Amino acid sequence: MYFIRLFYTYILRTEPPYYTYYSPWLVFWKPLRKFINVVIIPSLPFNTLRVFLYRAIGYKIGKNVFIGMKCYLDDMDPSLTSIGDNVTISYGCYFACHGKHQSHTPIVIERGAYLGMRCSVISGKNGLIIGENSIIGAGSLVLQSIPPGSSAYGVPAKVAAGSDPL
Known part of the structure; x- marks a missing residue:
């Protein structure tokens, strides 16, 4: 990667791309991890294997x-x-920890939470927490933290009025 940086700096006289600062292992691993995460894992019919592989590529799963x-x-x-x-x-369900002009922020889903099918969770600029025993309705767009023990639904997701947060 060092020679590629030199080529960009001295021959092309431009700023080298960000990936020229990565180690060769990382240049190999990131596309492989992306392929495993996007193509292989979501298509596996066995939950145990899906969770095992998610943990193997670095997700923290209970x-x-x-x-x-x-x-x-x-x-x-x-x-x-x-x-x-x-x-x-x-x-x-879809999860996004980053976006344009924002840093990578955490998504925390606490114990006993339920996320309905096809919901999207976007951490935003400060990250978000889906509280313990919370329920997120199907098709909801979660953009902010949800308190423990409550139900939220809609686009964007709002905590239900009759919901009983702990």
Whole structure:
């Protein structure tokens, strides 16, 4: 990578791309991790194998967790996604820990939470926490933290009026 930086700096006289500062191992690993995370894991029919592989590529996942097929967990920094024990994430959910002009921020899903199918969780500039035993409705867009023991639904997700936070 050193020679590529020299080529950009002295021959092309431009700033070298960010990836020229990565180690050769990282240049190999990041696309491989992306392929595993986006193509292989979401298509596996066995939850135990899906969770095992998510843990193997760096996600923090508790015990007795169900992650449905066709889910996408943001792989820019897998250690920022933390899923507690006894969490259910239904089919087709999406998680994003970064965006344009923002740093990587954490997503924390606490113990006993339930996320309905096809919901999207976007951590924003400060990160977010889905509280213990919370329920997120199907198709919801979670943009801010949800208090423990409450139900939220909609686009964007709002805590239900009759919800009883602990």
